[in-house]
Amino acid sequence: MASLQEKTIGKQDSDVSENLLSVKGLNVKFKSDNTKVTAVNNVSFQLKEGETVALVGESGSGKSVTSLSIMGLIPKHAGFVDGSIQLLGQQLNGLPAKQMRTIRGREISMIFQEPMTSLNPVHKIGDQIGKVIRLHENIKKEEITKRTIEMLVKVGIPRPDKIIKEYPHQLSGGMRQRVMIAMAMACNPKLLIADEPTTALDVTIQAQILDLMNDLKKQYSTTILLITHDLGVVAEIADRVMVMYYGQIVEEADVYTLFKSPKHPYTAGLINSIPNLEEMKSRLDPITGNVPNMGEITVGCPFRTRCNHAKDICSVKNPPLFKLENQTVRCWLHENKEVG
Amino acid sequence: MSQVVTESKTEGLVGNMPEAAKPKSYWSLVWRRLKRNKGAIIGAAILLFFIIASVGAPILSPYPMEEMKMENRFIAPSADHWLGTDEFGRDILSRMMYGGRVSLMMGLVAVSIAGIVGVFLGVISGYYRKLDIYIMQCMDILLAFPSLLLAIAIIAVLGVGLTNAMIAVAISVIPSYVRVVRGTVLSLREKEYIEAVKALGVSDFKIILKHILPNVLSPVIVLSTLQFGTSILAAASLSFLGLGAQPPAPEWGAMAYVGKSFLLNAWWMSLFPGLAIMLVVLGFNMLGDGLRDALDPRLK
Amino acid sequence: MKNALLEVADLKTYFPVKGGLLKNTKEYLKAVDGISFTLEEGDTLGLVGESGCGKSTTGRSILRLIEPTEGSVKYRGAEVTSMGKKELRKLRKEMQIVFQDPYASLNPRKQVGSIIEEALSTHGIGRDSNERKGMVLDLLEKVGLNATAYERYPHEFSGGQRQRIGIARAIAVNPSLIIADEPVSALDVSIQAQILNLFQDLQDSMGLTYIFIAHDLSVVKHISDKIGVMYLGRMVELASKDDLFARPSHPYTQALMSAVPVPDPTIKKERIILTGDVPNPSNPPTGCTFHPRCRSCMEICAEIAPKPVEISPGHVVSCHLYDPEYNCAT
Numbered sequence: 017m018a019s020l021q022e023k024t025i026g027k028q029d030s031d032v033s034e035n036l037l038s039v040k041g042l043n044v045k046f047k048s049d050n051t052k053v054t055a056v057n058n059v060s061f062q063l064k065e066g067e068t069v070a071l072v073g074e075s076g077s078g079k080s081v082t083s084l085s086i087m088g089l090i091p092k093h094a095g096f097v098d099g100s101i102q103l104l105g106q107q108l109n110g111l112p113a114k115q116m117r118t119i120r121g122r123e124i125s126m127i128f129q130e131p132m133t134s135l136n137p138v139h140k141i142g143d144q145i146g147k148v149i150r151l152h153e154n155i156k157k158e159e160i161t162k163r164t165i166e167m168l169v170k171v172g173i174p175r176p177d178k179i180i181k182e183y184p185h186q187l188s189g190g191m192r193q194r195v196m197i198a199m200a201m202a203c204n205p206k207l208l209i210a211d212e213p214t215t216a217l218d219v220t221i222q223a224q225i226l227d228l229m230n231d232l233k234k235q236y237s238t239t240i241l242l243i244t245h246d247l248g249v250v251a252e253i254a255d256r257v258m259v260m261y262y263g264q265i266v267e268e269a270d271v272y273t274l275f276k277s278p279k280h281p282y283t284a285g286l287i288n289s290i291p292n293l294e295e296m297k298s299r300l301d302p303i304t305g306n307v308p309n310m311g312e313i314t315v316g317c318p319f320r321t322r323c324n325h326a327k328d329i330c331s332v333k334n335p336p337l338f339k340l341e342n343q344t345v346r347c348w349l350h351e352n353k354e355v356g
Numbered sequence: 357m358s359q360v361v362t363e364s365k366t367e368g369l370v371g372n373m374p375e376a377a378k379p380k381s382y383w384s385l386v387w388r389r390l391k392r393n394k395g396a397i398i399g400a401a402i403l404l405f406f407i408i409a410s411v412g413a414p415i416l417s418p419y420p421m422e423e424m425k426m427e428n429r430f431i432a433p434s435a436d437h438w439l440g441t442d443e444f445g446r447d448i449l450s451r452m453m454y455g456g457r458v459s460l461m462m463g464l465v466a467v468s469i470a471g472i473v474g475v476f477l478g479v480i481s482g483y484y485r486k487l488d489i490y491i492m493q494c495m496d497i498l499l500a501f502p503s504l505l506l507a508i509a510i511i512a513v514l515g516v517g518l519t520n521a522m523i524a525v526a527i528s529v530i531p532s533y534v535r536v537v538r539g540t541v542l543s544l545r546e547k548e549y550i551e552a553v554k555a556l557g558v559s560d561f562k563i564i565l566k567h568i569l570p571n572v573l574s575p576v577i578v579l580s581t582l583q584f585g586t587s588i589l590a591a592a593s594l595s596f597l598g599l600g601a602q603p604p605a606p607e608w609g610a611m612a613y614v615g616k617s618f619l620l621n622a623w624w625m626s627l628f629p630g631l632a633i634m635l636v637v638l639g640f641n642m643l644g645d646g647l648r649d650a651l652d653p654r655l656k
Numbered sequence: 657m658k659n660a661l662l663e664v665a666d667l668k669t670y671f672p673v674k675g676g677l678l679k680n681t682k683e684y685l686k687a688v689d690g691i692s693f694t695l696e697e698g699d700t701l702g703l704v705g706e707s708g709c710g711k712s713t714t715g716r717s718i719l720r721l722i723e724p725t726e727g728s729v730k731y732r733g734a735e736v737t738s739m740g741k742k743e744l745r746k747l748r749k750e751m752q753i754v755f756q757d758p759y760a761s762l763n764p765r766k767q768v769g770s771i772i773e774e775a776l777s778t779h780g781i782g783r784d785s786n787e788r789k790g791m792v793l794d795l796l797e798k799v800g801l802n803a804t805a806y807e808r809y810p811h812e813f814s815g816g817q818r819q820r821i822g823i824a825r826a827i828a829v830n831p832s833l834i835i836a837d838e839p840v841s842a843l844d845v846s847i848q849a850q851i852l853n854l855f856q857d858l859q860d861s862m863g864l865t866y867i868f869i870a871h872d873l874s875v876v877k878h879i880s881d882k883i884g885v886m887y888l889g890r891m892v893e894l895a896s897k898d899d900l901f902a903r904p905s906h907p908y909t910q911a912l913m914s915a916v917p918v919p920d921p922t923i924k925k926e927r928i929i930l931t932g933d934v935p936n937p938s939n940p941p942t943g944c945t946f947h948p949r950c951r952s953c954m955e956i957c958a959e960i961a962p963k964p965v966e967i968s969p970g971h972v973v974s975c976h977l978y979d980p981e982y983n984c985a986t
Contacts, residue, residue: 382764382765382809547760548755548756548757548760548761549760549761549762549763551716551721551753551755551761552753552755552761552762552822552825553763553774554721555719555721555748555751555752555753556748556752556774556775556778556779556825556829557744557745557746557747557748557749557778557779558774558778559745562778566774567763570765571765
């Protein structure tokens with residue numbers, strides 16, 4: 017990981033210390049009946065150029081909502097986005113829709129879980145990728161076709177000159193996800209948000225796509241924000257991990273520290289509860305209880321209802337993020353171990 | 357072993373049920389959603405008004421229905437006769453109240469016949485795929501005719517009259533029921549919970565009765581509400597063409613038909629029955645749309 | 657030696673594909689194309705494979721929820737494929753199924769109590785509805801749910817709880833065999849482990865036999881005694897769990913194992929990246945269906961479909977690499 021960062025720093029000789037993306041105090045609330053339900057609660061994090069950061073959580077943890085608010089894709093009538101989102105120092109939230117559109121696709125792009133629903137079924141593959149390039153760059157038609165084919169070759173699509181004339185439904189799931197990646201990478205974005213990019217794919221195809229993402233990462237040093245629930249995928253390609261639970265980041269660490277010594281009981285529980293191909297357990301050690309619905313828990317630590325270490329304070333006060341040596345963790349157990 | 361079982365038991369219990377003491381049934385949810393829909397409430401209010409007026413006609417009507425007074429012919433709407441009188445001096449309001457009974461009854465009978473036959477054929481067609489092609493081909497033939505034309509053709513065979521008009525309207529409405537029911541059954545057949553009860557060994561008859569029909573109910577209710585309006589309109593059209601209820605029977609379509617000869621000097625004779633038809637159809641459509649929104653599980 | 661509970665021999669399930677001008681059905685989608693295995697009482701057979709490999713169809717064909725085209729399924733020695741309606745209904749008491757999608761497998765209009773009770777009343781278990789209610793409450797407790805669940809509707813429960821309800825319905829008739837069709841793949845990670853544990857507890861306390869269908873090799877490895885790897889309607893490898901992981905022999909099994917991401921960043925294993933996609937099952941490749949993606953492909957593979965070869969007791973591989981007729985190297 018260190019070597020990767022060095023590489024990035026070498027490329028980017030100005031302003032080394034600056035973060036690519038900085039999210040501060042992000043709050044997202046949704047209207048539900050007559051109350052507001054908090055989906056993302058005071059989330060702050062930074063992404064450095066060239067790193068791959070995984071945002072891990074289960075359904076309803078707020079991980080996808082976080083990524084959608086970065087893209088400015090939370091509809092105004094449904095949700096309220098608060099806080100600051102900055103891309104290279106430029107404030108993103110609150111930007112007029114028109115300006116946001118020029119940033120989407122060019123500066124930040126996104127790939128989704130289900131490529132079939134994010135590709136337009138009535139347009140040819142070539143036209144769809146070409147449209148992204150045309151939208152952001154002023155170049156000739158032949159140039160665009162050339163670039164499109166180039167992109168398809170890069171994402172490992174065989175016979176790209178034929179594929180550009182085909183429609184999404186003629187491709188397999190894996191191929192469609194490659195096309196989505198080609199589209200997302202077409203304008204060489206600074207940040208790629210991948211929302212469960214391999215969840216809908218078969219294992220052997222998932223391996224192909226992860227391989228491709230690792231390649232692209234090395235080639236372009238694109239910063240990747242990976243949204244996933246699959247810890248296997250995280251271990252495979254992430255440099256740094258943020259674990260979300262009930263709309264909050266509960267733990268953040270580099271990938272080695274997180275898997276070696278998870279500090280939050282939830283992270284530890286997650287890692288312990290998955291069957292592992294490499295080691296044999298006769299019985300799994302699950303986290304008890306159910307994932308709470310949004311709005312169900314209002315005071316204290318939201319994980320306490322499922323936590324084996326819950327203390328009195330947990331039901332009274334939601335813990336802040338404690339900074340430990342290699343990681344930050346939102347848990348009262350680590351109150352006294354803070355560094356600095 | 358028992359120890360382990362208890363452990364897995366607690367897994368589910370901890371943080372188990374969110375508050376809410378009373379389980380909410382499907383229909384109570386539907387009712388709650390319907391209450392919030394303004395259109396549906398207005399539609400229901402319009403219908404309630406007409407139903408009360410028609411059912412209560414013997415008590416509420418200001419004049420006896422058949423009372424003719426030649427000196428009262430063609431009175432324009434006034435304090436005595438709110439909606440005026442016709443060519444025999446009969447009070448239009450009173451006649452319309454009684455006419456509402458006929459019109460609503462025609463709609464009810466037509467929709468009931470069509471509903472029962474349509475649901476039966478639709479379920480068979482959707483559940484037993486071998487019969488599907490034959491039933492659907494018959495329905496396609498019926499659908500190929502414009503429904504009013506079809507009704508006229510049926511009356512040509514059966515003869516003119518109120519009962520035959522109802523049957524004719526019912527037959528012309530059946531295909532839409534069959535299509536809706538068949539589509540619902542087809543999608544239900546693929547549902548895992550139907551497969552689950554099949555795997556339990558439940559017989560086809562019980563599956564249809566207990567699992568398919570209750571699910572078919574909501575689209576059928578929506579369709580019936582909408583078809584109720586259409587049927588009344590069709591029945592009135594038949595009467596207007598002189599093929600349904602025969603004068604002097606106080607049916608709205610027939611009243612509008614009679615009134616059209618006097619349209620220039622007694623506009624109220626056609627206008628008010630026409631308005632009544634329009635309002636009732638509108639009421640059914642508004643209620644039907646509201647019901648569809650309330651019953652649509654996608655909103656959940 | 658345990659008794660064979662289920663013997664499946666050369667099971668085939670073909671679906672007609674409508675094609676041609678007159679829609680005459682001449683082509684078939686071979687969803688299951690000659691599957692054989694034996695399952696002993698109390699054991700768990702894991703069926704693993706990617707989408708379209710026919711693992712779910714295999715499960716449903718054994719239950720005759722889908723009619724198999726050919727082959728034999730013997731349950732305690734009785735031929736299932738030729739059973740009449742009455743016998744089949746009796747068999748339903750012996751074999752049950754748990755579905756993948758806990759949202760689709762419970763009737764949303766029915767209370768949980770009546771969903772489970774239907775299983776009992778169908779088979780005449782319990783004298784009256786009072787006794788049955790007691791049994792349902794016992795079942796709810798057995799799968800780790802509150803008694804208050806009885807009067808509630810499925811939509812009031814989370815995915816994991818719904819899956820518990822589905823399991824309660826399946827064990828209500830006290831079956832011997834449960835076919836679990838991807839029962840945890842729709843669930844959250846932290847809930848998966850709870851349900852897997854529940855399956856294991858029930859197996860121990862009720863002596864259940866499982867066919868556990870999943871696409872996740874780690875899950876299958878965790879719960880199974882015996883594993884069958886499927887690819888395009890065929891079982892390419894069948895072995896005991898220990899044998900399979902000690903000596904994965906079919907090139908597809910090897911690739912599948914290496915493709916599973918390991919939740920440990922310190923393990924960087926050598927990946928076998930398969931080229932290409934899973935072919936369309938309605939138009940499978942000739943010979944060995946895996947040959948276009950296989951890195952050990954030989955000439956013969958495109959021509960003749962490999963026969964199952966037993967490379968060690970109980971370890972069966974369908975690959976020409978292990979067939980002495982074609983490959984002398986082994």
